[in-house]
Amino acid sequence: MKTSMLGVSAAFPSEGDACSGYLVHSEDTKILLDCGSGIMSRLPRFSSYDDVEAVLISHLHADHYLDVHILRYALAYSQHKKTPFKKVPLLMPPGDYARLANEASAERNKLDDVFQPASMSEKSKIRLGSFELSFSLMNHPLQSFAMKVSGRLGKTMVYSGDTGWTESLIEFAKDADLFLCEATLQEKDKERAFDAGHLTATQAGEIASRAKVKKLVLTHIWPEYEKHQSLLEASETFSGFIELAEVGGTVEV
Numbered sequence: 001m002k003t004s005m006l007g008v009s010a011a012f013p014s015e016g017d018a019c020s021g022y023l024v025h026s027e028d029t030k031i032l033l034d035c036g037s038g039i040m041s042r043l044p045r046f047s048s049y050d051d052v053e054a055v056l057i058s059h060l061h062a063d064h065y066l067d068v069h070i071l072r073y074a075l076a077y078s079q080h081k082k083t084p085f086k087k088v089p090l091l092m093p094p095g096d097y098a099r100l101a102n103e104a105s106a107e108r109n110k111l112d113d114v115f116q117p118a119s120m121s122e123k124s125k126i127r128l129g130s131f132e133l134s135f136s137l138m139n140h141p142l143q144s145f146a147m148k149v150s151g152r153l154g155k156t157m158v159y160s161g162d163t164g165w166t167e168s169l170i171e172f173a174k175d176a177d178l179f180l181c182e183a184t185l186q187e188k189d190k191e192r193a194f195d196a197g198h199l200t201a202t203q204a205g206e207i208a209s210r211a212k213v214k215k216l217v218l219t220h221i222w223p224e225y226e227k228h229q230s231l232l233e234a235s236e237t238f239s240g241f242i243e244l245a246e247v248g249g250t251v252e253v
């Protein structure tokens with residue numbers, strides 16, 4: 001199972017980066033976790049638009065979903081569109097699809113032309129090609145879900161989405177082969193982290209450590225921060241393998 005980093009910045013992109021988007025792929029299945037602004041410029045390196053089998057949005061903050069509208073343009077108007085066209089499942093937290101559909105209708109477009117909407121919940125277990133997906137509700141100002149992708153060979157990757165400290169993430173990430181965890185903040189922000197609904201790198205390390213994950217990849221770091229400082233802080237609380245998510249990079253487990 002491979003995870004390609006289409007965009008890794010929190011809130012707004014640093015130069016050459018994009019906001020959140022991760023393509024998880026195996027030999028026969030490609031799914032997109034989050035579709036933040038700017039990721040569409042990097043998707044073609046890894047996949048054609050219509051080979052993406054499903055799009056999953058963790059929550060409706062703009063840096064995690066804006067390019068759904070751009071993906072819609074590509075799916076609806078690409079000159080290389082496959083026929084017959086198969087609608088792409090778009091999974092979101094309950095109720096959020098209506099808001100997105102409203103945005104599209106403001107420009108007289110219909111998301112339903114290209115997407116098949118569905119809701120995610122803590123009870124859902126969804127099979128998409130060779131992947132099985134499950135979800136856990138996180139601690140964030142909007143309803144936001146962490147996602148777990150399990151592959152055929154028993155490998156798992158867990159993506160935190162956006163969250164402040166929550167014990168649920170420790171349980172959910174248990175024994176993951178890859179833990180792609182947000183580390184928006186650093187030690188200097190620790191007093192405000194919980195209210196902000198984000199993790200410090202130290203907390204990401206602590207969660208990884210208590211969940212006994214095999215590999216921790218730090219992502220969604222504030223774009224104005226020195227990333228190596230985040231790596232250093234996470235390594236205070238996690239002694240296993242850690243790396244920084246690098247835009248355009250791919251991690252295999």
Ligand SMILES: [Zn+2]
Binds near residue numbers: 059061140162
């Ligand atoms: Zn958010």
